[in-house]
Amino acid sequence: MAPLDRKLMRDLWRIRSQAAAIGAVIAVGVLLLVMMTGLVATLDETRRAYYERYRLADIFAPVTRAPDHLLPTVAALPGVAGVEGRVQGAALVDLPGVALPVQAVALSLPADGAPRLNAVRLTAGRMIAPSHPDEILLLDGFAAAHGLGPGDMLQVTMNGARKRLRIVGLAQSPEFLFSTAPGELVPDDARFGAIWMGRPALAAAYDMDGAFSELLIGTGRTASEPAIIAAVDRLLAPFGGQGAYGRADHASDRFVTEEINGLRQSSRGVPPIFLAVAAFLLYIVIARIVQSEREQIGLLKAFGYTSREISGHYMKLVLVIATAGAVLGGALGILSGRALSGVYLIYYKFPFLVFQISPGALFIGILVSVAAASAGAMFVLRQVYGLTAAAAMRPPAPEDFSRSARIGRLTGWMDQPTRMVWRRITRQPWRIAGAVLGVAAGMALSAAMTSIMSGFDRTIDLSFDVMDRSDMAVSFKAPLSDKTVLELQRIPGVLAVEPARIVPAILSNGTRTYRGAVSGLVATPDMNRPLDAAMRPIHIRGDGLVLSAGLADLLDIRPGDRLTVDVREGRQPVLELPVAGIAETLLGAPAYLRIDALNRALGEGGRVSTAYLQIDEAAAAAVHAALKAMPGVAGVSVKAEARDAMQEMMDSGAGATRYIMLLIAAIITFGIVYNTASIAYAERSRDLASLRVIGFSRAEVGFVLLGELGVIALLAVPLGAAAGYLMSFGIAAGYSNDLYQIPAVFTPANYGAAGLAVLLATLASGLIVNRRLAAADLVASLKTRE
Known part of the structure; x- marks a missing residue:
C-alpha cells in the first residue's frame, strides 16, 4: 500500500464518527431518490402492463340507450382498434347490519365469452354461467370490506326492482383500481362496489335488449383521440350521448395518475436538499483537515510529492465517504422500495407489483452525490496547489482580528469562558455562518414537513367542518321536482334540507379544458358553503x-x-358565462352557479339532483330507514364516513411519504448538529486541553466548547424557520392535485416543535462531544500541533 493510502486509512479512522454522519446524510438522499423513483417506475410499468393485459378501454362513452347496430359504424371509424357495447346501471346493495343501502354499478359481461375490452381478473370462485341469470361477480375490494365471498347472497335493487343474486366469484378490474361513488370525490371500498352480470340478465333488468348504455373503444397507436371522441359524440347525440372521454378523465385512472405524480414530485425535490447539505459538511471537514495538516503537506512536497498527488489524496478521502454513503443509500433504497411495494400492492389494488430498480436513478444518485461532495472539496484543495513546501512548513500567519476589536469591547462584563466563546464567534464569522446555515437547513426541512402535516389536517377540517356543515348528502337517480325537498323535510329527525343540482360539464378556456361538473346551489348556501380566502x-x-x-x-x-x-x-x-368569484375549496375542482339559473339554462324548472341534510343524531336510524324506502334515492353519503375515507386516503399512498420526510428531517437535523459539534471539538482540542491544564474546571471548558454550539443553534432557529416557511409552499404544491389541495399551514406549535428538535439535537450532540472531552488524554492533546 502506498504511503498516502496508509495515511488515508488513518485519517478515515480518526474522523470515523464525522465520516459516518456525513455518509449517512448522503445515504439518506440516495435512499429517497432510488426508493421513490423506483416506486414511480414500478407503478407506471405495472399500470401499463395491467391495462394492456386486461385491455382497458382508451375511450369511454356513456349514453342513455343506443342500439347495437351502431357498433359496426363506430368500429369503422379511423383509428378505432376495438369496440365493446355494454350495459351499465346504478344499483343499490342491501347489506345486513348496514342502515343505508350501498351504491354500486352493475356491468354486463358478454354471454358468448370474455369481453373484448375491460376484462376482469378472477381472484376467487368461478366465472358466471350463462344459464344462471342470478349469478354475479363482485368487486373483491368491496367484498373484503363487508366480509362477502363466493356462495353469499346479495339483495340488490336495479332499476327499481329488488333482486336476490348469488355471488359466484370475486374479481378485479383495471377500471376499479380506485372505486368512487358517482358524485363523490373520495374512493372508499366500503361505500361503493361493482357487480358483473351476464349481458342478457342485465339487459332485461334495465330494459336494454338489443341496446347498450356505455360504449368502450380501444384505439390504435397512431389514432387521434380527440377526432374519435368528436365522431362518437356525433353518432351518439340522438340517443342521449353524455359525452365521450379519454382514459385520462376516467375517475380511477385519474386517482392513480395523481398519486404517481405526487411521488414523482417528492422524488425530484427532496433528495437534492440532502446531497447539498452533505457536500457542505464535507467541505467543512476537508477544510479543517487541510488547515490542521498544513505542515504535513509541506513535508510531503519537500519529499517530492506533487500538488496533484497530495490533492488526489484528500480527494480520495472525499470520494471514499461519498461513495460509501451513496452505495449504502442505493442498497437501502432498493430494500425500502421492495418493502413498500407490498403496501402499494394493497393500496392500488394491482394484481401484481414487482419493485423495479431504476438503473438511471441509482446511477444518477451515486454520480450526483459524488459530484456534489467533490465540488465542495475542490474549493478547499485549491489551497494545496497554492502552498509551497517552505511556506507550508512555517506556521500560518496570525489572523487579523483588528476589525473585531470594536465588537470585543462589548465583552467587559463577561466572564472568561463567555469571552472565549464570544471572541471565536466574532473572529471567525464565516465559519460560524456556515455552521448556522447547515443547522438551519435541517430546521427548515423539519418546519416545512410539520407545516405540511398540519396542511393535511387543515384540508380535512375545513372541508368537513367549516365548508360542509351537513350531516349527509342524498343523491337521486334522476333530477326530481323541488317538491322532493318538502318530502325530505317531513321526515321525522330531519332538521334542515338544502337542495342542489349537479350536472356534468366540460369547462373550457381556450385550449385549457377540464371535465368536471357545475354545482347549482341556493343563493346563500348554509350547508355546502363556498368560502373566499378569508373564510367568508x-x-x-x-x-x-x-x-x-x-x-x-x-x-x-x-x-x-x-x-x-x-x-x-x-x-x-353550451353556455358562455363570466367568472364571478374564486372559492378556496380544498376538495375537488367544483364550479358553482345559482340553482335556478342552472335549471333555466337546462330548460328544466325547479329540479334537484342532490339534497344536503342536517339531522338529529338521536333519530338517525329513523332517517336512514325513511331514505332507504324512498324509490328515487340513488345513494346516501354520510359525512362522517366520507371524512374517515378521506383521512385514510391521505395517510396512504403519496400522502404517507410526509411521515417518512418528517423522520428523515429529524435524522438529518441531528446529523448536521453532531457534525458541527465534532468539527468544533476537533479544531479546539489542543486549546481546550490547555485550559484544563492551567486550572479551568471541566464544566468551564465544556461551556467554552458547547457555548459556541448553543449560539449556533439559537441563530439557526429563526433562519431555519424563515427558510422552512418558503420551502413549505413548494412542498405543498407537490402534494396538491386537482382532487385535493394541501395548504401550507404555519402555526407556532409547528415551528416550536421544529425548533425544539434542533435544541434537543444540540443538547444530545453536546453531551456526546462533552464525554469525548472528558475522556481526552490531555498530554496527547497538548502535543498536537494545530
Missing part, C-alpha cells in the same frame, strides 16, 4: 360562475374572464 361565505350569483381556486389555476382564468361550459346532461346546452 360567498354569495352564489345567477349571472356568473364561482370557481374553486384549483380549477381557476387549471384553466388559467380569473374573475371577469368568460368560460365556456359544455353541459353533458339534458338538452346539453
